[in-house]
Amino acid sequence: MSDSPDFTPNEMMTIAASRALRNDDVCFVGIGAPSAACNVARLTHAPDITLIYESGTIGTAPDVLPLSIGDGELCETAVTTVAVPEMFRYWLQGGRISIGFLGAAQLDKFGNINTTVIGDYFHPKTRLPGGGGAPEIATSSKEIYITMAQTKRGMVEKIDFFTSFGHGEGGDHRKRLGIDTSGPTLLITDLAIWKPDPVSKEFTVVSLHPGVTRQQVQESCGWVVKFAEALDETPPPSELELKTLRDLQARTKAAHEGTGKAKAA
Amino acid sequence: MVKFLPLKQAVAENLNSSDTAAFEGFTHLIPTAAAHEAIRQGFRDLTLVRMTPDLIYDQMIGMGMAKKIVFSYVGNPGVGLLRRARDAIENGFPRSIEIEEHSHAGMANAYEAGAAGLPCAVFRGYRGAGLAAVNPNIKSVTCPFTGEVLAAVPSIRPDVTFIHAQKADRKGNVLVEGIIGIQKEAVLAAKRAVVTVEEVVDNFDDLHPNLTVLPRWTIAAISVVPGGSHPSYAHGYYARDNAAYLEWDEIAADRDKFQAWMQANVMEKSADDFEGRVEHLRKAA
Helix, strand or coil: CCCCCCCCHHHHHHHHHHHCCCCCCEEEECCCHHHHHHHHHHHCCCCCCEEEECCCEECCCCCCCCCCCCCHHHHHCCCEECCHHHHHHHHHHCCCCCEEEECCCEECCCCCEECCEEECCCCEEEECCCCCCHHHHHHHCCEEEEECCCCCCCECCCCCCCCECCCCCCCCHHHHCCCCCCCEEEEECCCEEEEECCCCCCEEEEEECCCCCHHHHHHCCCCCCEEEEEEEECCCCCHHHHHHHHHHHHHHHHHHHCCCCCCCC | CCEECCHHHHHHHHCCCCCEEEECCCCCCCCHHHHHHHHHHCCCCEEEEECCCCHHHHHHHHCCCEEEEEECCCEECCCEECHHHHHHHHHCCCCCCEEEECCHHHHHHHHHHHHCCCCEEEECCCCCCCHHHHCCCCEEEECCCCCCEEEEEECCCCCEEEEEEEEEECCCCEEECCCCCCHHHHHHHCCEEEEEEEEEECCCCCCCCCCEEECHHHCCEEEECCCCCCCCCECCCECCCHHHHHHHHHHCCCHHHHHHHHHHHHHCCCHHHHHHHCHHHCCCC
16 A cells, blocks of 8 residues: 555545456446546556447547536547437447446445435435436446445435336346346445345445445445455555546546636526 | 528417427537527426426426426436426426426437337337336337337427527528437427527538438428527537536526526527627637
8 A cells, every 4th residue: 555646535436447347348338437437447448448428429538528428529539429319229229338337326235226316206305317328228238337435325225216227126136027138247336346246136345445444334335235255455546547537537627617707598 | 391580480480388399409409599589488388308308498497387397317417406397396396397207218219209200119128117117108018029028108299399400501401410319300200390500501512411411391490599509519619518507506506596597697688699608618619
């Protein structure tokens, strides 16, 4: 640790997530944390990764992180831009996506995600934006990676709404519904790396980020956490990874603030 | 046949209270000027259809114009929630609204089916998803050849679709480029389509043959409104005003602040004001 630069838990999360992506992946990118991780991967070890955003941009290489899934930067740097129905029909439903990378407002231990409502659907306490592309990304991508910062409110025993299906009740629930893709195979939080148990499909901590204790993981998670017998420590961010992420975030901040000079309609 | 009209007249001739209307634009080319004109003309009881009902639907809902919304993502992209839409859904303010919620795949397929003249769309979707249990318009069909159970949703057939596009030629053919989203399908699915454009050019002779061009006979009216997509963007003309999306979060958080903003920036303004709003965004495009 002494040779490593200082880093925040969020930086560790983004960098750990970026390492999971391979150069030959075709990745359907969710907005927010997944977008940062995917672009750090592209700017470090996976220069040829194909990043796809649901606005129809295929093989995009943005210089700054988009605020929305449809910023102009995505189209300008893409190999091609297709219509939204084509995106969902040919490219996602057609089985061309190797990794769907999602964030979550609420997550349960089987990788089911809620971004729709807190409370009852018809009388919500909080109406969230909803699923967007996620319900089909979750079932048509070959595998799903999830990234989110841990909180007790976010990682819960029971989610309020099944926006996108992970492993359902666990076990072979996907298979029973006729879903033949793998579903969530990786969860990267700000504290740890988790993988589903091969049989029960419950997310299990396989690696703690540097300096993180089991207790910290448990205290910020709403279910009783299972830890792998052979628990790894996540390698800390390298200087290159940190510099790449920080430069990207600085460029992004400047770009998003730069348009705010005139008063808007 | 297409008519070139001032926006005020194009909206008045093509939108009616109680219509099912789509103001489409997938982050790019959002028809803000047309939506603001509809707000000024005070239509009521609209069924508003859009995949991503962002700021303009938040504004129309906050002004009490919507009876129902049909959508797949009711958020401020990259920023968070839509606070006027939330107030309507959670508290019935300023009126209660019906919601019909889909996924993007569901909506995209439904528009495509509308454009294709089909009664419904069939696709592999909603598997294990909670929406199928709360939206009675999500059903299933069994493939007669393989036995696979697939999702079915009714096609979308708006009374009128509004889109923004880069340019029209003098005859009224329309070019859409960049992130084309669902623009073409939303126009072809509708009974009537109104297009606002950045500019009119003499002809399209020099265009690449495969660009997205909507022939003039698919459109009811065209209005020239430079900047008409702000704070969204028009590829090749001006950049997205991301700061305005961030500011909206604060404006929409408070009922009074929202009303004051609408009064000053929509009710007391016209389509002509849009050009000035994108001036500082043109270099960046």
